[in-house]
Amino acid sequence: MSTPVPGPAGRWAIAHDGTRIGFDVVGDGEPLLLLAGQANSRSWWGPVRPDLAGFRTIAVDHAGTGAGDDVVDGEWSTRRFARDAVAVLDALGVGRAHLYGTSMGGRVAQWIAADHPGRVGALVLGCTSAGGAGTVPADRGVLRTLAGPPGPARCELVRLMVGPGWEGPLPVLGDDTMSTRARAGHRRASARHDAWDALPGVTAPVLVLHGDADEYTPVANGRLLAARIPAAQLVVLPGARHAYFLEQRERASAEVHRFLTEHPLAVC
Template structure:
């Protein structure tokens, strides 16, 4: 598996598939590139998809040091450099959407268009999940079941027994999971959002309470010329359960931003 090397020497594993203009797909907190496995094919007929394993996950290095969403953004840029790509479309979901915000803010020349999914500007200014949800997720005996209920509708879960690629990388060391949690919790891109110049589409499930759906319009109001779309009935993993709706929305948006 190929790796990019960051400025601090960390090796970041990445994966490439499909043909066409480059589209980087960014996974959620404590997950690796398998987050995108169920829907990657939706994009690969039109785009060269690029995923990566966050530091601390998958086949990337796992240094026990401070992680941050701006730092993860620098890791994504290192992957673009390794591939010789001056710019790409960026689609980030959940924590990946937080990282994508920093790519747009700190590396505006490296992206053509931005898609933010089921994400927020950070706890200080965004809408956060309830304390009841936080307590439920803190119970190791219940974590996976609680996560599944937050990710998918009951009807979909009943019809799809798994496996589910969004429950986290089980190979992660405990310290890396803690580092990811702190990085996501400390995310605050509020002041930089108005400087984003990339065309931006924001997607969110209307029934998402893991990252409350009100964050979609909050981001759209903060980012110049951004547009928000709510996917009716969807929860946090809208991009998977409702891929027949979300995929075309993303593809139609990206095609209007493709470079000749």
């Protein structure tokens, strides 16, 4: 088992190839691993983290974001990110934890649940997709705009995340400190994700959360995911876009808290 070493605004775990993975820990209670979206650091969780009081939240910087390194061995994949997250649990001496993954973080969480079932308590998958045959892509016009000039692309990303009139913090627009290599690696990892065949074998209790106004990852993906995983619960949030956990924070956080509380790690 590796020992966490000090890092900027948190600590580092060391992945199998020597890549440093940044993370921090807040609170007390059952451990809850938080996995952010593509090209985002753990700051993604800033506004929501106070809602998860009662859990020991462990927020991870995916490789190439935040305090972490670009990957050393050149492998950029959601399955690799899952191994990195398990390295964080190992560094902390946490044998088993709840998982909450959103967007690409939800894809990473799927692999943790499939490849390391003994490490997972309850699993929450938000605004994400299964990949492969279980993917319903965004509209081509949306994808063209996101791949276009930076100004319009950023405006489109804001529109996809939250509705008009949003006035709160919006820490979900990407990590500006990332290298070009890391950004390309994250895009590749997310686009190539395919856990479809593995999902029927997931044994953890699962809650799927999705906004029905999500154009970035259409809600059909959430329905397919919930149908693919045995006994998964599905909660659709009317009117919510991709960042449902910010737009409808009160209800979304309450659903997560309820679900995790109903599935404690230790059963007497």
